[in-house]
Amino acid sequence: MSGKPKLHYFNGRGRMESIRWLLAAAGVEFDECFLETRDDLLKLQESGALLFQQVPMVEIDGMKLVQTRAIGSYIAAKYNLYGKDLKERALIDMYVEALTDLDELLMHYAFQPADKKEQYLANTVDKATNRYFPVFEKVLKDHGQDFLVGNQFSRADVRLLETLLMAEECKPDILAKFPLLQSFKARISNVPTIKKFLQPGSQRKPPLQEKDLPKVMKIFNIGQ
Template sequence: MSVTLYYFDGRGKAEIVRLAMAAANIPFTQEFVREKKQFEALRAEGKLLFGQLPMVEYEGHHLVQSASMARFFADKGDLLGSDEEERLKIDILFEGTRDFNSSFMPYGFLGFKEVLDSAKATAMPRYLPIYNFLLSRNGSNGYLVGSKVSLADLGLLEVVLTIEELLGEDTLKPYPEVKNFLKTMKSNELISKYLKSELRRRKNDEKYVTEVKSVLY
């Protein structure tokens, strides 16, 4: 099975897809779009349905839309719940993490300090208490739904890793369940392997922002 992810040389909207493939134990390679001509070629070949990245080539198909791709690969790894009720809970909580994560996506593109200041003032006080409560309510297993990793956990992990990296682990002290969740997720063999691998890209920096803009504009 050949799986290739096409995206810029950074995390961005592809990171949740990478996490889903990693947690589902689906090997993949990456093709980095660094020049405008690469991007235009993909569009001209009809491989980007909505003219956007990321895109995954999977068994002859060209998959787009990051959340849909994450669900697709999570399904392959049995990460969407054991019954209808769990599937619904996981999907709702996953969508919540997408809203939460959107506060950090412009990091670098709309300023570095500015984006973090906004996230600290609005998104973090709104979402962290909710997810801390949900983790507490689900018991001591360290997951949001059920007793094993789900797509909802991967969505939250992406945001919490960002917070830890950009603002420091101490930022999570008021949210002990979230802090424990992070520890639990990092101890997962497949996720740990991915986080330590070259598949995981660097955080946004000036070079990345400049490169993306040169491709798109």
């Protein structure tokens, strides 16, 4: 039996992507079990493996963990990506929570009706560039270190890089006014485990394509 973590989700980003990023950053190999149909999810629910009937679910260390934040916290703590003390952990959590809010906006773009996509994207870009990115630019300036918290690579750095790259997919010049975020992106992209994850052929997922939307919506019974 494999000792690798096993990830249960559909073959796409969604809420599992931040977990894939975190495991990859820690240098941990993982297996994936993809939900291909609505029946796959129903069978998993009926098996009792999903505590709250939802995925993502990660099998790790003899546990079947659900709830994205809980999974991320466990992985970060296990692999020393969670700061050196309680204060650093609080900062990491604060930054990750904010980035999760922005990620949700970016993820939902694909699900917008065609006639609302342009306005939705404009609103998301506005929030990214006026509410979120200025904060992280200031944090990097005030902190004066290579990383967001302490002087150690953490899950906050991983999540910020993931978010920056997602935002650039929506608007390639979105970081134009944020030189420290640009430097951060280049620096963290060169962390060896991250660099490997960014290479073609890794388990990083591409943006959700319009052709894949009906399948995903059917699996999760969205709009039914």
